[in-house]
Amino acid sequence: MRPETRCVTPVDVSSEGYDSLTVPINRASTIRYADAASFAARMERGADGYVYGLYGTPTHRHLEGKLTELHGGARSLLTPSGQAAITMAMLAVLRSGDRVLITDSCYGPVRDFALHELTALGIEPVFYDPTDMAGLAELAAGGARLIWVESPGSLTMELQDLPAVVAVARRVGALVGCDNTWASALNFRPLELGADIVVEALSKHLGGHSDLLMGSITLRDTELGLRMKAALGRLGIGVSPDDCALVMRGIDTLAVRMRRSAESALEIADWLSRSPLVAGVRHPAREEDPGHALWARDFDGAAGVFTVDFTEPATPHVLEALDALSLIAIGASWGGTRSLAAPAAVAEQRSARPWTGPEVVLRLSIGMEHVEDLKADLSRFLGALERAVAAE
Numbered sequence: 001m002r003p004e005t006r007c008v009t010p011v012d013v014s015s016e017g018y019d020s021l022t023v024p025i026n027r028a029s030t031i032r033y034a035d036a037a038s039f040a041a042r043m044e045r046g047a048d049g050y051v052y053g054l055y056g057t058p059t060h061r062h063l064e065g066k067l068t069e070l071h072g073g074a075r076s077l078l079t080p081s082g083q084a085a086i087t088m089a090m091l092a093v094l095r096s097g098d099r100v101l102i103t104d105s106c107y108g109p110v111r112d113f114a115l116h117e118l119t120a121l122g123i124e125p126v127f128y129d130p131t132d133m134a135g136l137a138e139l140a141a142g143g144a145r146l147i148w149v150e151s152p153g154s155l156t157m158e159l160q161d162l163p164a165v166v167a168v169a170r171r172v173g174a175l176v177g178c179d180n181t182w183a184s185a186l187n188f189r190p191l192e193l194g195a196d197i198v199v200e201a202l203s204k205h206l207g208g209h210s211d212l213l214m215g216s217i218t219l220r221d222t223e224l225g226l227r228m229k230a231a232l233g234r235l236g237i238g239v240s241p242d243d244c245a246l247v248m249r250g251i252d253t254l255a256v257r258m259r260r261s262a263e264s265a266l267e268i269a270d271w272l273s274r275s276p277l278v279a280g281v282r283h284p285a286r287e288e289d290p291g292h293a294l295w296a297r298d299f300d301g302a303a304g305v306f307t308v309d310f311t312e313p314a315t316p317h318v319l320e321a322l323d324a325l326s327l328i329a330i331g332a333s334w335g336g337t338r339s340l341a342a343p344a345a346v347a348e349q350r351s352a353r354p355w356t357g358p359e360v361v362l363r364l365s366i367g368m369e370h371v372e373d374l375k376a377d378l379s380r381f382l383g384a385l386e387r388a389v390a391a392e
């Protein structure tokens with residue numbers, strides 16, 4: 001063999017005695033076949049066989065399998081983002097002429113997707129009040145192929161009564177899909193309560209380090225899972241095995257990270273709620289929260305993400321006062337090691353029920369920092385807010 005050829009041919013390496021604790025990273029576009037006959041018959045390898053890199057390598061199977069186990073589902077699929085998990089799940093089950101009922105508290109880009117892409121496909125999105133089950137039943141009676149749940153909702157944190165939604169859906173033959181990004185499978189398992197589809201933004205808690213984007217779809221039904229996998233393949237949707245390995249590394253520490261950020265967040269939420277500048281804290285693990293009873297009934301724990309409403313005089317100054325933060329970063333996303341603050345306007349993202357809360361709310365995602373350092377940073381913000389109100 002000439003050197004050029006040696007450059008591109010692997011050497012024999014023994015894996016005898018190699019039994020590491022880690023999941024190997026298998027990178028591949030091409031899968032090699034033993035002979036022409038097995039290549040010709042490759043499509044008979046089935047959904048879990050290895051055919052081509054796009055359809056997954058053993059690394060992908062490890063992550064898919066772990067998510068399936070955590071949720072008690074039949075199959076899981078991986079997508080390039082949490083948003084893609086939601087849009088792909090919807091596109092896989094909705095057809096022209098269908099209606100989809102979507103919670104008014106959905107992740108903002110899902111509303112945009114529904115209003116643009118679904119509408120263009122002749123699919124009618126209808127937004128419903130997440131806390132009004134009678135209203136949902138009425139809308140569902142007018143026909144629905146899919147009911148989309150997110151609990152607690154983005155920004156406004158309403159808990160939804162998932163078993164009640166499932167009962168409504170069963171009566172009209174609709175599927176139920178649930179965005180479970182806030183809770184993760186550690187704290188809430190929608191499939192166990194009757195949902196058909198659960199999606200998560202792995203970019204958040206499971207990745208856990210603000211350095212990757214990925215989403216997952218887990219199905220209770222094998223047949224639906226296989227149909228969705230085939231659709232994702234035809235659409236050319238796949239993820240990198242390196243990112244899968246990072247997500248699996250994140251899952252190893254998920255339980256301790258979730259517990260730590262949830263504990264710190266609850267302490268900070270209580271502490272903030274005592275500030276005269278704060279009108280209220282939206283956090284379902286707090287007893288006074290309207291969603292607390294549902295949370296206590298259905299969830300095993302909380303996440304470190306919650307939303308703060310400020311008083312009427314303070315609200316117009318929240319944006320400028322945030323610049324006083326030096327430890328907590330200002331930015332979107334959450335679920336990483338670093339605490340984040342994201343001001344948000346809710347009104348334009350609600351249509352089922354007009355928004356009556358403050359013009360701007362503040363979402364906080366609490367990370368791994370010491371809680372006293374976070375309180376000190378938030379004190380700087382509250383001080384700036386107080387000075388801004390006083391200077392009016």
Ligand SMILES: *Cc1c(COP(=O)(O)O)cnc(C)c1O
Nearest residue numbers: 081082083107181201203213214
């Ligand atoms: C962030 C988020 C998503 C989208 O996830 P990406 O990976 O950022 O696309 C979906 N749903 C919820 C509730 C989220 O917070």
